[in-house]
Amino acid sequence: MPAHKKKLSEKIDLGGGHRMTPQRQVVYDVLMSSRDHPTATEVFIRVQEKMSSISLATVYNCLDTLAVAGIVKQVNLDREPSRYCGNLAxxxxxxxxxxxxxxxxxxxxxxxxxxxxxxxxxxxxxxxxxxxxxxxxxxxxxxxxxxxx
Amino acid sequence: MPAHKKKLSEKIDLGGGHRMTPQRQVVYDVLMSSRDHPTATEVFIRVQEKMSSISLATVYNCLDTLAVAGIVKQVNLDREPSRYCGNLAxxxxxxxxxxxxxxxxxxxxxxxxxxxxxxxxxxxxxxxxxxxxxxxxxxxxxxxxxxxx
DNA sequence: TTTTTATCAAGAACTATTCTAAATAATATT
DNA sequence: AATATTATTTAGAATAGTTCTTGATAAAAA
Structure with missing residues (x-):
């Protein structure tokens, strides 16, 4: 598609043909408004308050996609469950x-x-x-x- | 037991009433002669060559006991299986x-x-x-x- | 010897995570 | 717009590493 035909969008580009879906957006928002380092399950619980239909598998998928896209960080301490963090510095x-x-x-x-x-x-x-x-x-x-x- | 009644022993003291059993000794020996950082399963495989009857659960127990006693180190990198290491420095x-x-x-x-x-x-x-x-x-x-x- | 405590082994159970498959949805192509 | 393609979601099954449970065994203490 030629550049002049691209639609303008405020959505964050995830690269690799990935879309910023509602689920990913909610997961992202939850992470960006967290100063602690929630685990996938904790993210799931917080996300459910805004989108009760979401599944844990989707939260895992979203976290992984966001981490691979480089807009959130996965933090592994010892063998504890992975935690996620919006601080990219x-x-x-x-x-x-x-x-x-x-x-x-x-x-x-x-x-x-x-x-x-x-x-x-x-x-x-x-x-x-x-x-x-x-x-x-x-x-x-x-x-x-x-x-x- | 009064100190003068204690038996002399070359065995390493694990502390906390723990005994240096044949299984623990073999696990320990395998680790001390490894320069790589084997996982519990890898230790199990090496230990089996000397003591074929040992179980994986026992290897896990031994590694944990030795680590708690502080004579081996448990190394966790990201969420990969724990590795064990005899280098205490x-x-x-x-x-x-x-x-x-x-x-x-x-x-x-x-x-x-x-x-x-x-x-x-x-x-x-x-x-x-x-x-x-x-x-x-x-x-x-x-x-x-x-x-x- | 008797009692207590620690250990071992096998397998069940657990937990975090990934995979599978089918349904759905968004995008691209015609 | 209609169709084809590709990405996504979901629920649940599957997996991997590890821990727990239980009963049997063994060592140490009394």
Missing amino acids: PHAHFHCETCATVMDIDLKDGVEPSSSVKLPRGAKIQKVEVEVRGKCPECVRTEKKKDTL | PHAHFHCETCATVMDIDLKDGVEPSSSVKLPRGAKIQKVEVEVRGKCPECVRTEKKKDTL
């Missing part, structure tokens, strides 16, 4: 072992995340993931409060 | 997306792996995992060779 994740929250943590400007390791000579690096586990500030505070009681 | 992992090999990579001396991220103020850090994905030197070489043919 490079960042790391903090996982609280007490309250199970996953939060984004920013990278320090100008410091490559790979700078702490001896990369194999000749390897082609595609991505570097940094995952921090521990106790989040809130849980540390809560625990200290208990101690002084 | 702090290190990161390189995962080749072409040949699926997982190799240890050393940390640079004096550079904390967490130094590239803005840790949440007040958080208690338990561990930091660095995972590098890409193409290993060998696969890069193989690919280049193909190009020039």
Whole structure:
């Protein structure tokens, strides 16, 4: 189709002949309005409030399509269920072992995340993931409060 | 039991009242003599050569016990099957997306792996995992060779 | 010896995820 | 517009990795 015949559209292009369907849009919207890192099932529950007929399989399909299209990120921490995240900026994740929250943590400007390791000579690096586990500030505070009681 | 009555033993102490059984010893030996990062099923296959009667469930149990005891490491990369590793020194992992090999990579001396991220103020850090994905030197070489043919 | 506790094995159960197949819908082609 | 093509949705089945259950066995403690 010649370029001058293309219809204007506000819809996000997913590439590869993929369409921005109502289901994908709702899944996308839910993710973009989430600051936590919901699992597929959690996304499903939130999506159902807006579109009760959607199935879990479709949510999985949508999340996968959006992730492959590169407009959301799939986050895997250990062998827990995959979580999804609309924050496309490079960042790391903090996982609280007490309250199970996953939060984004920013990278320090100008410091490559790979700078702490001896990369194999000749390897082609595609991505570097940094995952921090521990106790989040809130849980540390809560625990200290208990101690002084 | 008073200390002077304790029997001497060369067996590794697993702590928590756990015993170093023949099964655990074989699993442990297999891991210590592996430089790759076998999955539970791969460990099972190797262990079977020495102890054909062992079950996969027992291998899982042993790996878990050894990991909890802290004498082997469980390595989780994305949502792939867990891998196990006898290298207890702090290190990161390189995962080749072409040949699926997982190799240890050393940390640079004096550079904390967490130094590239803005840790949440007040958080208690338990561990930091660095995972590098890409193409290993060998696969890069193989690919280049193909190009020039 | 008796009691307690830990371990093993086989298979069932579980969970997250992917696959299958049929129905539906959107787009492209005629 | 009508038809053909391709993409999507859905429900449920299937899969893979792992954990759980149970009864039998074995080691250690009393």
